[in-house]
Amino acid sequence: MPKIVTLPGDGIGPEVTAAAVEVLREVAPDLTFEEHAIGGMAYDAHGDPFPQRTRDALADADAVLLGTVGGPQNSPWNSLPRPMRPESGLLALRKALGCYANLRPVRVQPGLEHLSPLKPELARGVDILIVRELLGGVYFDQDRKIDGDTAYNTMRYTTPEVERVARMAFWAAEQRKGRVTSVDKANVLEVSELWRRDVQALRDRDYRNIHLNHEYVDSVAMLIVSDPSRYDVIVTENLFGDILSDLAAVIPGSLGLMPSASLGDGAGLFEPIHGSAPDIAGKGIANPAAAIMSAAMLLRHGLKRSDAANQIERAVALALREEPTRDLGGKADTRTFTNAVLEAMGTPVG
Template identity: 50%
Template sequence: MRANLVLLPGDGIGPEIVAEAEKVLRHIASEHGHDFEFTTGEIGGCAIDAYGDPLPDKTLDPCRNADGILLGAVGGPKWDDPNAKTRPEVGLLKIRKELGLFANLRPIKPYSALIDASPLKRSIIEGVDILFVRELTGGIYFGASRTEQIDGEEAATNEMTYRVSEVERVVRVAARAAQTRRQHLTSVDKANVLEVSRLWRRTAKSVVDKEFSELNYDVVLVDAMAMHLISRPRDFDVVVTGNLFGDILTDEGSMLPGSLGLLPSASLGEDGPGLYEPIHGSAPDIAGKGIANPLATILAAAMMLRHSLGLQTEADQIDAAVEKVLNDGHRTKDIAAGGSAINTTQMGEEVLKAL
């Protein structure tokens, strides 16, 4: 296969972890006879420094024509001034919007070798396998916002809006995923309070009833879901929800395996390339120290092979290599639990050896 892949290392530890994932992709290409062409671009803080824009056209244009995009991380204290003209995160929101990446897939499946690294009991964590599908380009993050004076004091407003078509398409993505898994789909909302959630609930049920009636479908309020994630996470398979609730719940869920450094994500649209990234941030406190965990980014590369290129066998090989590395006892500092740790490059090398 020939494929054009865009690498967006970004800020903080992004360049270090993307470099290891690129090595894995090049190895896969070599072993399987694929031709991967790599283009590197700037996004986030580094793009602001270079171009005054967190997502310049010089970066966006190659992304539009790519077969897959691998992102490191954006942001850091250097660009945290609330009065700044723009912020690194604006680049992330913009690329999602420009490429129509409306569905964010976040798998949460603890590794058996790291069960005891979780803050939750082994009896709760064992057997957990959840796929969150978060709507990514609508809701309160993209609604109108304003600040104004009300009765002599400053007030701020953000509007949460969803159209029926936006709910339908993301529910379909989640339902199709549930068809390939355990046939169980859960929709999360706040319909007891929010009008937006009442529209979400009606629309989601309509899609499932008409198109996916074979699924075991249920609805959970977001506050209850937050509790269930830490008390009975095994009860869930595919979970679909809106942008704000998905943001919060997936970050909570990410702690089930015990480290943010092990979880990848995919952002997909109806057409065009997908965007793949680890769910952790730019970790500026450890940037440049060579101790970041590259495994989530390597797993994100596997998701890119699977979802954007249709290379299921190659993706499975990467997943198996990561699991072997962990089973063999190799650890970066974030998952070493006080024991000996290897550095970022060494962890990448262990994955290559396992492959």
């Protein structure tokens, strides 16, 4: 029986995670679930945003389902030393799992073009997969410091780090349209020169069937919203990927529609990319679609159950058309939308 570790986290995390688990239980009743703490709530309970008991639970997990981490800008958590802040728990979790590649699909479902702020002719048919390197760059490099009026962070990559995430992007492209855009800033950054060189070399050596294009990050930031259909798979480093994937999240209409999968050496980590939304936490109105679709990615990438994943994704698309949530201009709350998904899957709702 596959073991799923759930980490509801902070803010709306427990609400959307509960919805995702409910859907998973219906489509895959053989799964077992074990809940643990992470983030700010973990610090409050255990004095650590990534406590040892949570770390230990990952050892035999088949997949990890995460809610959200963090609090409001004025949260006392933000005044803690950096290693004790909620976000540090998330970074430590990714490192513990060896999740070096973050997959963020940006898809506009047929019939849902009206949810996008883009013109319908631009939004129609958009289907992008952003592959973000997740364990390197400025977020993880230890060469960092604030020294009086001077501060610095270091962006550093090695050839093995570039190759392993590029390989993930090429693998994904083989199952899609066969096109990869590698994003860098090679005109001004040496680390981007290395990135471009290594991605190109890997393609020429092992993936000659893939069409590879190199583009600068500032150009992509414009084109991803002005001509999104030009992209199939985008691969880039940690900081650029963080920014571009949040920018691209506007295309489907809401961060509440953006799931993700973080893959690497061990159990995969699956989570919505939206924040903890503390202003609406506990009100039962959060959009659980991204968490539920993250559960679908868990089934597809973590447990190799594509049929069950497809079933969930079809049900979510139908529920979005029939019971849109408040962030999408509808009236559905968390419970109503979850019920709509379950009904679309053929599950009776009492």
